[in-house]
Amino acid sequence: MPSRALESTGVSHAIVTSAIEKRYPKGGTYAVQGVDLAVEEGEVYGFLGPNGAGKSTMVRLLVTLLRPTSGTAFVAGHDVVKDPASVRASIGVALQDAAIDPLMTGRELLELQAVLHGLSRRDSAPRGALLLERVGLSSAGDKRVGEYSGGMRRRLDLAMALIHEPRVLFLDEPTTGLDPSSRLLLWDEVRRLRDQGTTVFLTTQYLEEADVLADRVGIIAGGRLVAEDTPEALKSQVGRPHVHVVLLNATDRERSLQVASAVGDPRPGVTDHCLDVSVEDGASELPALVRALDEAGIAVAGLDVVRPTLDDVFLQKTGAHLTEAEEVVA
Amino acid sequence: MSAPSIALALRALRLTFRRPQFLIPLFLMPSIFLAVNVGGLTATTRLPGFPETTSFLAFQLPAAMVQSLMLSGLQAGIAVSLEIESGFFDRIVTAPVARLAIVVGRLMAAAVLGAVQVAFFLLVGVLFGADMAGGPAGFVIVLVLGALAGVAFAAIGLAIAFRARQASIVQGLFPFVFAVLYLSSAFFPEELLQPPADTIAAINPLSYIAGGLRAPIAFGLQAAPILEGLLVTAGVIVVASLLAVAGLRWRLADGS
Numbered sequence: 001m002p003s004r005a006l007e008s009t010g011v012s013h014a015i016v017t018s019a020i021e022k023r024y025p026k027g028g029t030y031a032v033q034g035v036d037l038a039v040e041e042g043e044v045y046g047f048l049g050p051n052g053a054g055k056s057t058m059v060r061l062l063v064t065l066l067r068p069t070s071g072t073a074f075v076a077g078h079d080v081v082k083d084p085a086s087v088r089a090s091i092g093v094a095l096q097d098a099a100i101d102p103l104m105t106g107r108e109l110l111e112l113q114a115v116l117h118g119l120s121r122r123d124s125a126p127r128g129a130l131l132l133e134r135v136g137l138s139s140a141g142d143k144r145v146g147e148y149s150g151g152m153r154r155r156l157d158l159a160m161a162l163i164h165e166p167r168v169l170f171l172d173e174p175t176t177g178l179d180p181s182s183r184l185l186l187w188d189e190v191r192r193l194r195d196q197g198t199t200v201f202l203t204t205q206y207l208e209e210a211d212v213l214a215d216r217v218g219i220i221a222g223g224r225l226v227a228e229d230t231p232e233a234l235k236s237q238v239g240r241p242h243v244h245v246v247l248l249n250a251t252d253r254e255r256s257l258q259v260a261s262a263v264g265d266p267r268p269g270v271t272d273h274c275l276d277v278s279v280e281d282g283a284s285e286l287p288a289l290v291r292a293l294d295e296a297g298i299a300v301a302g303l304d305v306v307r308p309t310l311d312d313v314f315l316q317k318t319g320a321h322l323t324e325a326e327e328v329v330a
Numbered sequence: 331m332s333a334p335s336i337a338l339a340l341r342a343l344r345l346t347f348r349r350p351q352f353l354i355p356l357f358l359m360p361s362i363f364l365a366v367n368v369g370g371l372t373a374t375t376r377l378p379g380f381p382e383t384t385s386f387l388a389f390q391l392p393a394a395m396v397q398s399l400m401l402s403g404l405q406a407g408i409a410v411s412l413e414i415e416s417g418f419f420d421r422i423v424t425a426p427v428a429r430l431a432i433v434v435g436r437l438m439a440a441a442v443l444g445a446v447q448v449a450f451f452l453l454v455g456v457l458f459g460a461d462m463a464g465g466p467a468g469f470v471i472v473l474v475l476g477a478l479a480g481v482a483f484a485a486i487g488l489a490i491a492f493r494a495r496q497a498s499i500v501q502g503l504f505p506f507v508f509a510v511l512y513l514s515s516a517f518f519p520e521e522l523l524q525p526p527a528d529t530i531a532a533i534n535p536l537s538y539i540a541g542g543l544r545a546p547i548a549f550g551l552q553a554a555p556i557l558e559g560l561l562v563t564a565g566v567i568v569v570a571s572l573l574a575v576a577g578l579r580w581r582l583a584d585g586s
Contacts, residue, residue: 063424067583089426099417103348104341115337116425160421 013074014168014199015039015062020071022057022223031057033223034071039201039216041167044194046214046231047203048310050322054223055203056096059172062201063093076167089118092166094157096173102146106137106156109145110163117164124163131159135189151182158189168199175209187213207310207322219314226317235308238316241282243289244306247273248299259296263289273301282307331438334427338435343442345409352409356402357450360394364454367393367517379521383548388460391451392543393516395476396536398447400507403483404500406440407490411497414581423582433574436488437481437567444480445473448543455547468546471556478563479539485570492577516540538562 017037023030032054039045049055060066062075064084073080076090100109107128114124132141135155145153154174161169171190175183190213193200204210210217211231219227219234227234243264247253250272257275260266264279279285282305293300314322346353364387372386383389413419422432452462452472462468487500494500511517513527514536523531531537542559545552 065420065424065582085426088424091424093421093424095417095420097417099421101341101345101413101416101418103345108341108344112337112341113421113425116334116422116427118426121333121337 012041013038014041014043015045015073015075015201017062017073018071020058020061020073021069022054022061022066023069030223032061032068035220035223035225037218037225037228039199041199042194042197043215044190044200044202044213046210046217047201047220048205048207048210048217048314048322049203049220050205053220055205055220056172057223058220059093059095059170059201059203063091063170064088089164090167092161092164092169094154094161094169094171094174096176100145100153100157100160103144105142105144106132106148106159107141109156110141110160113160113163119164127163131162134162135159136185149182151178151185154178154182154186155189158186162193166198168201169193171200171202173203173205175204175206183209205322207314211310217310219310219317221314221318227313231310234310234313238308238312240278240280241305241307243277243279243282243286244269244304245275245277245289245293245300246302247275248301249273252298255296256293256298259292259298260289262292276306331434332428332431334425335431335435335438338422338432339438339442342406342409342436342439346405346439346443352405356398356405356447359401360397360451361454363397364390364394364451368458374518374522377522379519381519381521381549384461384463385459385548387455387458388463388548389544390517391455391460391547392540393511394454395448395451395472395543396479396514396516396540397507397511398451399444399476399479399483400511400536402440402443402447402480403485403487404503404507405487406436406484407487407494407500407503408497410436410488410491411495411500414491414495415497429578429582430575433485433488433571433578437484437571440480440484441477444484445477447480448472448476452547460547462546463548463550464546465551468551471546471551472543475539475542475556475559475563478560478567479543482539482563482566482570485567485574489570489573489577492574492581495581510534510536514540535562535566539566 015037017035019034019036020032021030021034022032035058047055047058057066061068062073062080064080064087067081075087078086078090080087110128110131111124114127115121119127132138135158137152137155140148140152145156148156175186190200202213214231216229217231217234218225247256253268253272253275257266260275260277263285264277266275266277269275277289286305311322367390368387374380375383375386452469464471490503491500513530514534515531516536520528520531520537538558539562541555545555
């Protein structure tokens with residue numbers, strides 16, 4: 001297994017891939033190309049990228065729905081090609097679009113899922129009830145899924161993926177299309193799973209989601225992994241935070257650049273009224289900057305600490321913003 | 331029969347009975363054909379070569395049965411195609427369930443539904459005065475053969491669905507059901523069919539399945555047609571099931 005070198009570091013890995021590739025015969029295009037991953041046990045790994053970047057293909061490779069064209073992948077210690085049955089027994093999967101049968105009730109679906117994962121019919125009912133309660137669907141458990149809202153479907157989808165207490169959970173864009181409150185509920189559940197030691201492999205096209213939820217983030221573009229680290233480390237690679245200053249009078253700009261140089265590294269902003277002061281931390285330098293400008297008699301209309309985002313990382317690595325990258329990398 | 335197969339069979343049955351738009355045509359359409367045929371073609375029993383039968387209604391009941399069973403086989407294929415299209419099928423195949431169990435679950439549901447379908451048409455026959463020539467034993471034979479034929483047609487539906495993947499393609503085979511039906515001896519005795527229909531009917535497995543269902547209803551407990559019906563049905567089950575499992579494996583290997 002290619003994780004031998006990784007094992008020598010003393011860290012157990014829930015997912016390990018080595019140069020994994022998926023090429024479709026039609027057109028010969030690569031959906032995933034030479035991706036190496038090592039996701040630690042108990043980690044929330046965010047797989048960030050625009051539509052068409054290869055996120056879902058990667059998930060489908062790891063959950064045994066697709067066979068890789070080349071390379072290897074191990075999930076929960078099992079080879080996805082040579083031992084797919086053991087992989088399936090160890091994972092929970094909530095794929096994109098929450099494909100749930102609208103004519104069945106939430107309870108029926110959970111009990112079916114339980115039996116498919118080896119629970120007895122006797123055990124499946126209480127387990128289903130427990131999960132319905134956990135995701136806040138107890139009162140809707142006997143309603144047909146066709147009557148559920150998008151958020152309720154997603155929560156049921158998550159409950160189904162958790163029915164057998166999997167070691168590794170795959171969530172493919174779990175919050176796409178959800179309203180903010182449903183999104184927050186799902187985030188809470190992911191955090192709870194992490195606290196319980198479940199490994200979560202989460203794909204998302206939302207910067208904030210990856211930033212807030214993931215212990216580490218892998219950024220994928222055009223089927224290739226272009227960056228991988230903790231969100232903070234990735235952002236620090238892009239550059240330091242800066243204070244964006246909006247002046248009341250454009251005529252003060254030259255003088256304000258001189259004054260701000262005592263606090264950080266200033267540069268002119270995009271308009272005559274603005275300047276950006278590159279600083280080490282942001283919050284700690286802000287009072288000193290305000291004081292310095294005030295003492296110099298420079299009137300300020302607004303101040304904002306701007307920190308690098310994962311979008312800046314994406315921009316640096318691919319030359320496009322994540323939101324506009326669908327057309328660029330597809 | 332594994333627990334997952336039984337769970338999948340129960341799910342398939344539940345969904346069948348929750349989709350009236352799928353369920354009603356299985357009973358309504360063959361009933362209409364039955365009423366039209368019996369109402370207008372009873373005089374054909376006086377044609378030379380028409381076998382001695384208890385009634386023309388009894389003779390026509392198996393035609394309604396196989397028509398209904400073929401339609402439900404097609405619907406089993408459509409249901410699986412819809413699951414593939416919606417992504418629900420991915421959920422099933424990412425569970426640690428043997429691939430064979432997925433196919434077996436569907437076929438078990440088809441067996442139960444098949445028995446219900448033939449029982450319905452037997453009831454229609456009884457209500458409209460048809461005698462059961464084979465008595466209670468004949469009733470059991472029809473139920474068993476109906477269940478097996480349901481499995482056979484569902485296996486064909488699955489084999490097509492795993493290859494076609496799109497419900498619309500499977501649905502497009504609807505006229506084919508009638509072509510196969512009319513090119514068999516389900517509606518009329520083979521002896522009364524003209525060439526080349528009689529030749530095609532002689533090699534059409536549907537003729538033997540209909541013959542196996544017909545004997546206990548219209549003629550009595552005749553061993554030859556019943557055994558032929560059972561053997562041909564078993565053969566179709568084996569071949570179609572192998573094709574269905576191969577189709578499933580192909581689909582999963584292809585993965586798209």
